[in-house]
Amino acid sequence: MDFFNQHVLPPTREHLELLRYLLMLASLIELPFLGVVMGSASVSLFLALRDKDEANRTYALVAHDLMRMAMPSRVAVAVFGILPLPVIWIVYGQWFVRSTVNTMHLVPAGALIIIAGLVLLMRYRGTLRRDGQSSLMSIGVGGAGLACLLVGTYVLYGSVSRFFDPERWFLHYHAVRTLTAWSLIWRYLVFVAASLAMSGAAILFFFFRWPRDEARIEGAEARFVKNLGAGMAIAGSVFFPVFGFFYLVTLSVVAVSGTLYVLLGTAVALFFVIFVYAYRTLLSHAPRFGARVFVLCLVVFTLMIVGDQTALVNATREHTAGLALEAEQRGAEIDAKREAASGGAAVANPVQGEKVFKTVCSTCHRMSERLVGPALQAVLPKYAGNPDALVAFVRKPSKMNADYPPMPVLGLSLGDIKSVAAYLLAQAAPGDSTETGP
Numbered sequence: 001m002d003f004f005n006q007h008v009l010p011p012t013r014e015h016l017e018l019l020r021y022l023l024m025l026a027s028l029i030e031l032p033f034l035g036v037v038m039g040s041a042s043v044s045l046f047l048a049l050r051d052k053d054e055a056n057r058t059y060a061l062v063a064h065d066l067m068r069m070a071m072p073s074r075v076a077v078a079v080f081g082i083l084p085l086p087v088i089w090i091v092y093g094q095w096f097v098r099s100t101v102n103t104m105h106l107v108p109a110g111a112l113i114i115i116a117g118l119v120l121l122m123r124y125r126g127t128l129r130r131d132g133q134s135s136l137m138s139i140g141v142g143g144a145g146l147a148c149l150l151v152g153t154y155v156l157y158g159s160v161s162r163f164f165d166p167e168r169w170f171l172h173y174h175a176v177r178t179l180t181a182w183s184l185i186w187r188y189l190v191f192v193a194a195s196l197a198m199s200g201a202a203i204l205f206f207f208f209r210w211p212r213d214e215a216r217i218e219g220a221e222a223r224f225v226k227n228l229g230a231g232m233a234i235a236g237s238v239f240f241p242v243f244g245f246f247y248l249v250t251l252s253v254v255a256v257s258g259t260l261y262v263l264l265g266t267a268v269a270l271f272f273v274i275f276v277y278a279y280r281t282l283l284s285h286a287p288r289f290g291a292r293v294f295v296l297c298l299v300v301f302t303l304m305i306v307g308d309q310t311a312l313v314n315a316t317r318e319h320t321a322g323l324a325l326e327a328e329q330r331g332a333e334i335d336a337k338r339e340a341a342s343g344g345a346a347v348a349n350p351v352q353g354e355k356v357f358k359t360v361c362s363t364c365h366r367m368s369e370r371l372v373g374p375a376l377q378a379v380l381p382k383y384a385g386n387p388d389a390l391v392a393f394v395r396k397p398s399k400m401n402a403d404y405p406p407m408p409v410l411g412l413s414l415g416d417i418k419s420v421a422a423y424l425l426a427q428a429a430p431g432d433s434t435e436t437g438p
Contacts, residue, residue, distance in 0.1 A: 011094055011095075011097075011323055011324075011327060012324060012327040012328070013320075013324045013327075015094075015327075016095070016320050016323065016324065019091050019094055019095055020309055020313065022087065022091055023087075023088065023091045023092075023095075023309065024305055024306065024309055026084040026087040026088050026091070027084070027088065027305045027308070028301065028302060028305055029079075029080055029084045030080065030081065030084040030085065030088065031191070031301060031304075031305065032198055032297075032298060032301045033080035033081055034081065034114070034149065034153060034195070035191070035194060035195025035196075035198045035199065035301070036069075036070050036195070036198055036199050036202045037070045037071060037081070037118070037121065037149065038146070038149055038150065038153070038192075038195050038199070039070075039195050039196055039198065039199025039200070039202075039232060040066040040067060040069060040070035040199055040202070040203075041066075041067065041070065041121055041124075041142065041145065041146045041149070042146060043062075043063075043066055043199070043228065043232075044062075044063040044064075044066040044067050044128075044142070045063075045124075045139060045142050045143055045146060047059040047060070047062055047063035047066075048060070048063045048128070048134045048138075048139050048142070049139060051063065051134065052134070052136070052139070057131070058220060058221050058224050060128075060129070060130060060131060060133075060134070061130050061131075061221055062221065062224065062225055062228070063128060063134075064128040064129060064130045065130070065207070066203070067121070067124070067125040067128055068125070069202065069203070069206045069207065070199075070202070071118075071121060071122060071125050074122065077118055077122060081114070081115075081118045082115055082118065085111040085114065085115065086111070088107070088111070088156075089107045089108050089111060092104065092107055092160070092163070093107075095312075095316070095320075096163065096316075096319070097323070098322070098323060098326070099319055103158070103159040103162040103163075103178055104159065105159075106155050106156070106158060106159030106178070106179075107156060107159045107160070109155055109159075110152045110153070110154075110155035110156030110157075110158075110159060111152070111156065112152075113148050113149075113151055113152030113155060114148070114149060114152035114153060114156065115152075116145075116148045116152070117144075117145045117146065117147070117148030117149035117150075117151075117152055118145070118149070119145070120141055120142070120144050120145030120148060121142060121145035121146065121149065122145075123141050123145070124138060124139075124141045124142030124145055127141070153188070153191070154179070154184075154188055155179065157184060157187060157188045157191065158178055158179040158181075158184045158188075159178075160308075161181065161183055161184040161187055162178055162181075162184075163312060163315065163316065164183070164251060164252050164255040164311050164312065164315045165183070165252040165254075165255070165315065166252075166254065166315055166316065166318070166319065167252070167254070182246075182250045183247065183250040183251055183252070186243055186246040186247035186249075186250055187247050187251075189239070189243040189247075190240065190243045190244050190247050190304070191304075192239075192243075193235075193236045193239040193240040193243050194236060194240060194297070194300060194301060194304060195236070196232050196233075196235055196236035196239070197232065197233045197235070197236025197237050197240065197271070197274060197297055197300075198236070198297045198298075198301065199232050199236075200228070200229045200230065200231065200232025200233035200234075200235075200236065200278065200293075201229070201233050201274070201290070201293040201294040201296070201297040202229075202294060202297075203225060203228060203229030203232065204226070204229040204230065204233070204278075204281065204287055204289070204290030204293055204294065205290040205291055205293070205294035207225050207229070207287075207290075208222075208225075208226070208287040208290050209290045209291050222287070223285075225287075226281065226282075226286075226287045227282060229278075229281075229287075229290075230278045230279070230281040230282040231278075231282065233274055233275075233277075233278035233281075233293055233297075234275055234278045234279060234282065236271075236274075237271040237272070237274045237275040237278065238275065240267070240268065240271050240300075241268045241271065244264055244267070244268060248260075248261075248264065251311065252315060254314060254315050255311040255312070255314045255315040256311070256314070257310060257311075257314050259310050260307050260310050260311055260314070263303050263304075263306055263307040263310065264303070264304075264307055266303055267300045267303040267304060267307075270296050270299060270300050270303070271300060273296060274293055274296050274297065274300075277289040277292055277293050277296075278293060281293075347415065347418070348387070348415075348418040348419050348421065348422035349415075349419045349422070350419065350422045350423040350426055351419075351423075352415075352416070352419040353416075353418075353419030353420040353421070353422050353423030353424070354423045356412065356416045356419060356420050357420050357423055357424065360410060360412065361410075361420065364407075367427060372404070372405065373404055373407065374401065374403075374404060376424060376427075380424055380425060380427075383421075383425060384425065387418070387421045387422065387425055390421045390424070390425070391414075391417050391418055391421050394407075394410065394412070394417050394420065394421065395409075395414070395417055396409070397409065
């Protein structure tokens, strides 16, 4: 955290909201991809070992095709598996700047372990052949890559799980203590269950529905892959509600809300639908419902990520309010320095004010017509002879009339605001004020 505390300014409320959506986008790119890679690599390594023992063409073929499906190219691995990781680290670093949370160092550590795992699995992927003959060294490289991926995602999840419990931020626990908390274990198992179902859905979709460069599998291989994908989807959909229940039970009270229950409840309901589709696929002679199961699994991952963000927002409400207050105070200090340096030299120029009004203000205001804000002829007379009051309001607007939305901070220079005020007061017709605002 020292790096961010020294080099990052506290974010504003608008910045925090943007960070939230950026984090959701990065997670939605990263987590389903990692889930599919983990599930596919696990099955591929198992089948490659079975092929070494039995020299079964089906095992070798599926082990090869699974890795081609999960990691189609280096570009795909970089875009979906590597690039979102620094984004996640930077977002969390900005979100928890000035906090006493002590696990931020685990985020980049987990990310580096994940990257190492992806590199090793890409090497393992390159050694596989559809006719088998994989060496034990190749399988060892793949096993090391899978182990790195499992450890890296666990460490990443462990550091993030600590963020949901602000009462323990200040406790300087050892990393082992942090990574053995029950809330982390159940949360990670929820991810594993969703990844298992996602991997099975990806098998049903990409092997049978998605256009493939290689020849499509047929006969016994096709039935084996169909049953494999359906079985993984069924297993994931069965374990998810169980792990999800224990995760909610062990989650910090301040992170829980009705919205979180609704999101996870919806995810459980969707997994019931996935179970039904996967079970019908398992019983059928031909692969079915692959696209539906795949889309539903993506929706479930989306609900999980939104649920995590909801829990994070609930748990960090006091922290983010403090950051926003510090950002506002810092902004006020900057404005005061700016005004002290150039405020006296800022001269009202009605001609410039007309240009600024037509460019910026006319989106919401007209002189004699109500738009987003009130008609200006009705509110400007109260500022007659007191342009400083109008300048002060435009610089730091406040809600004055319940009939209109609050006016945003426009970010104009003091000179532009004085010019706009001079232009408006010159245009306003004499009369009594009938409305409050702007």
